Amino acid sequence: MLAPNGLARAALRFRPAAFVGTFVALVLAATIVSACGILLETGVRATVPPERYAHVPAVAAAGQRAGNPEEGGVVPDRARLKDSLVAKAAATPGVRAAIPDVTFPVLTPEGTLTAHGWGSTAFTGERLTSGRAPGPGEVVLATGSSRPAGGTVTLTLPDGPRTYRVSGTAAAQDTVWFSDAEAVRVSGHPHRVDAIAVLPVPGVGTAVLSSRLAHALGDRAEIHTGDDRGTVEDPALTEAREVLTGIGGSFGGVATMVAVFTAAGTVALAIGRRAREFALLRAIGTTPRQIRRTVATEALLVAPVAGALGCLPGIALAAWWFGQLKDKGAVPEPVGLAVSWIPLTVTTGTVLVTALLAGYMAAHRSSRIKPGQALSEASVERLRPGWIRTPLGVAAVAGGFVCAGLAASETGEDAANAALGVVMLFMLAVALLGPLIARACASLLGLPLRGAGAPAALAAANSRTNARRLASAITPIVLAMAFSSVLVFLHTSEERVTAEQQRAGIVADHIVTADRGALPPDAVRRAGRTPEVTAAVGLLRTSVLVRASGALTPVSAQGVTGSARDLAAVQDLDVEKGRLSLKPGEIALDASVAENAGVGVGDRIRLHLPDGTRDTPLVAATYGRGMGLSQVTFHRTDLARHVSSSFDTELWVKGGTAKALAPLGRVMDRAEHTTAQSLDRELNAWANTVMAAVLGGFAAVAAVNTLVMTVLDRRGELGTLRLLGSTRRQVLRMVRWEALLVTVAGIALGTAIALATLVPMMRGLTGQGPYIPPLVYGSFAAAILVVGTAAATLPARAALRGETLER
Numbered sequence: 001m002l003a004p005n006g007l008a009r010a011a012l013r014f015r016p017a018a019f020v021g022t023f024v025a026l027v028l029a030a031t032i033v034s035a036c037g038i039l040l041e042t043g044v045r046a047t048v049p050p051e052r053y054a055h056v057p058a059v060a061a062a063g064q065r066a067g068n069p070e071e072g073g074v075v076p077d078r079a080r081l082k083d084s085l086v087a088k089a090a091a092t093p094g095v096r097a098a099i100p101d102v103t104f105p106v107l108t109p110e111g112t113l114t115a116h117g118w119g120s121t122a123f124t125g126e127r128l129t130s131g132r133a134p135g136p137g138e139v140v141l142a143t144g145s146s147r148p149a150g151g152t153v154t155l156t157l158p159d160g161p162r163t164y165r166v167s168g169t170a171a172a173q174d175t176v177w178f179s180d181a182e183a184v185r186v187s188g189h190p191h192r193v194d195a196i197a198v199l200p201v202p203g204v205g206t207a208v209l210s211s212r213l214a215h216a217l218g219d220r221a222e223i224h225t226g227d228d229r230g231t232v233e234d235p236a237l238t239e240a241r242e243v244l245t246g247i248g249g250s251f252g253g254v255a256t257m258v259a260v261f262t263a264a265g266t267v268a269l270a271i272g273r274r275a276r277e278f279a280l281l282r283a284i285g286t287t288p289r290q291i292r293r294t295v296a297t298e299a300l301l302v303a304p305v306a307g308a309l310g311c312l313p314g315i316a317l318a319a320w321w322f323g324q325l326k327d328k329g330a331v332p333e334p335v336g337l338a339v340s341w342i343p344l345t346v347t348t349g350t351v352l353v354t355a356l357l358a359g360y361m362a363a364h365r366s367s368r369i370k371p372g373q374a375l376s377e378a379s380v381e382r383l384r385p386g387w388i389r390t391p392l393g394v395a396a397v398a399g400g401f402v403c404a405g406l407a408a409s410e411t412g413e414d415a416a417n418a419a420l421g422v423v424m425l426f427m428l429a430v431a432l433l434g435p436l437i438a439r440a441c442a443s444l445l446g447l448p449l450r451g452a453g454a455p456a457a458l459a460a461a462n463s464r465t466n467a468r469r470l471a472s473a474i475t476p477i478v479l480a481m482a483f484s485s486v487l488v489f490l491h492t493s494e495e496r497v498t499a500e501q502q503r504a505g506i507v508a509d510h511i512v513t514a515d516r517g518a519l520p521p522d523a524v525r526r527a528g529r530t531p532e533v534t535a536a537v538g539l540l541r542t543s544v545l546v547r548a549s550g551a552l553t554p555v556s557a558q559g560v561t562g563s564a565r566d567l568a569a570v571q572d573l574d575v576e577k578g579r580l581s582l583k584p585g586e587i588a589l590d591a592s593v594a595e596n597a598g599v600g601v602g603d604r605i606r607l608h609l610p611d612g613t614r615d616t617p618l619v620a621a622t623y624g625r626g627m628g629l630s631q632v633t634f635h636r637t638d639l640a641r642h643v644s645s646s647f648d649t650e651l652w653v654k655g656g657t658a659k660a661l662a663p664l665g666r667v668m669d670r671a672e673h674t675t676a677q678s679l680d681r682e683l684n685a686w687a688n689t690v691m692a693a694v695l696g697g698f699a700a701v702a703a704v705n706t707l708v709m710t711v712l713d714r715r716g717e718l719g720t721l722r723l724l725g726s727t728r729r730q731v732l733r734m735v736r737w738e739a740l741l742v743t744v745a746g747i748a749l750g751t752a753i754a755l756a757t758l759v760p761m762m763r764g765l766t767g768q769g770p771y772i773p774p775l776v777y778g779s780f781a782a783a784i785l786v787v788g789t790a791a792a793t794l795p796a797r798a799a800l801r802g803e804t805l806e807r
Contacts, residue, residue: 030310590626
């Protein structure tokens with residue numbers, strides 16, 4: 001008798017179809033797991049090589065997260081240090097110089113300049129080409145400026161225009177330097193600095209310097225050395241890390257679970273279809289241990305190769321995904337994709353463990369029962385509820401209903417978070433209770449087939465008596481339909497509500513945006529004096545962090561220059577409670593944000609401003625159109641000192657003409673502005689679409705693979721039907737009816753799970769039900785029907801050509 005290794009090799013040789021299907025499933029799983037793992041590692045290791053601070057051994061900067069570690073979020077703008085820390089850093093032993101560094105925009109008639117303190121030239125390397133360093137009331141301009149040394153220049157600062165004497169010029173482009181004290185004072189955020197560049201005395205190493213600075217400054221600053229200094233130059237790196245770790249971790253966890261369950265189902269199908277083979281082996285004296293060793297050996301022969309091979313397309317998928325994130329601006333250009341042995345090894349190990357466990361569980365009963373009983377059970381599939389799978393599946397179903405009820409009773413983010421548990425638990429239930437669900441679907445959907453002719457009746461009977469085979473085909477279809485529907489229709493629902501709110505809320509006739517990224521401080525006054533203009537307000541767009549469901553969540557915010565009356569003339573926020581006042585220290589909130597934060601009119605809300613500063617403004621009003629306009633409305637002065645550029649970014653005007661407003665910037669009407677905003681929303685929804693494509697595509701290919709496996713494994717059955725007198729056409733019709741039953745059952749279950757998730761989620765997020773475009777949903781269902789039918793029919797047609805029984 002063959003040893004287990006010999007049995008495994010023989011099975012690979014004489015049952016290639018089953019092992020090819022298993023191999024494909026494991027390769028697909030490895031592709032998904034490795035791609036997400038690579039993105040996760042890239043997020044953890046992401047760095048940007050320093051440029052501005054390349055010659056500074058250590059840089060002190062504020063942490064770019066707000067709140068406690070458990071609830072903290074990345075600040076929307078840049079957190080800054082108190083300028084009093086500069087003296088503390090300078091007094092640290094081993095420090096030669098501590099230089100305050102600030103960067104902010106200033107406006108001139110020729111364009112926008114980037115402003116710094118002159119002290120920063122000690123580490124950036126710029127040198128005077130004429131004149132001297134700036135003193136109080138003086139600036140140094142870039143070489144090539146129309147103002148030579150000794151002349152004057154008028155600069156528009158955040159608090160208005162000022163005239164300075166040009167003390168000198170330096171080799172640079174579009175830059176202006178103030179004295180260090182003046183730069184901090186006029187930057188728009190006085191007594192705050194972006195960072196402190198620390199230069200050591202000769203002989204003091206970077207490690208020693210960093211340690212001493214950390215001790216001197218304590219928890220009020222973070223010390224950055226090496227490539228980590230690039231994080232200070234570009235705070236967007238922190239947000240990029242969040243995006244990458246979110247895709248690789250959160251989405252990666254879901255994708256890994258889906259991939260593992262799908263691959264495990266395929267392995268279990270391949271092993272389960274060999275019950276008669278195992279029964280014969282038991283009848284001729286093979287021990288249970290030898291059968292289990294055979295299954296393990298088969299997994300060891302297939303899984304490592306599949307895992308390693310699947311890493312190659314996984315690397316390609318991660319590289320494409322990462323490149324797209326760069327193109328969308330979500331990841332800074334200097335960040336590179338990190339590909340190391342860690343995610344690849346974890347992927348191969350995951351695939352191997354999945355194959356071993358799935359194979360062992362599928363062969364467990366066949367290897368333990370008595371030989372005679374094994375032969376009798378192998379002849380006809382018996383659906384016995386598992387002592388482990390069934391209770392877990394029932395618990396998952398119960399948990400799904402509990403989460404659905406909880407989501408229906410909650411609102412806002414709490415409802416959305418509970419709804420996410422619904423899809424996960426119901427999908428887990430489908431995977432665990434697959435055979436029972438498949439038999440129920442076959443019994444229900446098979447009723448109309450009984451009167452549709454002999455092929456349809458035979459398809460219904462086959463489906464009822466081969467529930468495990470049916471479950472293996474239904475599960476990936478359910479996965480594809482459920483996850484793709486949730487991700488895509490989440491976007492369509494939010495898009496529709498946002499568009500409706502914008503159409504109703506934008507009542508301005510013209511919206512002016514800055515050609516140079518910033519509007520001058522007198523833009524509102526100039527617009528108000530334009531003929532036929534009845535109202536004008538300036539808007540400073542940014543985001544703030546609001547605590548919801550125990551975490552700090554970013555929400556859109558606008559700082560308004562102008563009166564509440566003028567704002568109402570250009571924006572219909574749909575105030576529900578309170579009165580819009582626009583007084584300093586008071587805010588108006590979108591009603592859903594207020595509900596999530598547990599506050600109402602007259603309460604004080606705890607939030608973090610764009611630079612992470614804590615604030616407790618008074619809630620003066622709540623309104624209903626925050627998703628389409630802005631979720632929090634401030635007086636501009638409450639935001640201006642907490643953003644990098646405190647210039648208004650938009651000017652909303654009622655009345656007037658586009659020609660008269662053109663000197664202020666680019667003039668758009670309502671439709672043009674809505675279109676521009678829609679493009680931004682499309683970019684934000686891109687990630688959902690890609691995730692839906694990745695998961696849906698994987699599940700679709702897995703479904704095709706499973707259907708092909710089941711049909712090829714039934715060549716003997718199909719040949720028997722031909723010998724009994726069935727025509728090729730009748731057999732193919734039977735196969736098509738079976739495929740139709742499988743795809744319809746998968747579509748129905750996936751749709752039900754998606755609706756159970758989307759309804760409470762969208763009720764909480766938007767106050768409305770989900771919007772499911774019929775054409776999009778129809779295309780999903782039609783694609784699954786066509787692919788499923790083709791995947792079953794084509795191999796069946798090929799198997800019937802020989803018209804012989806499988807040996």
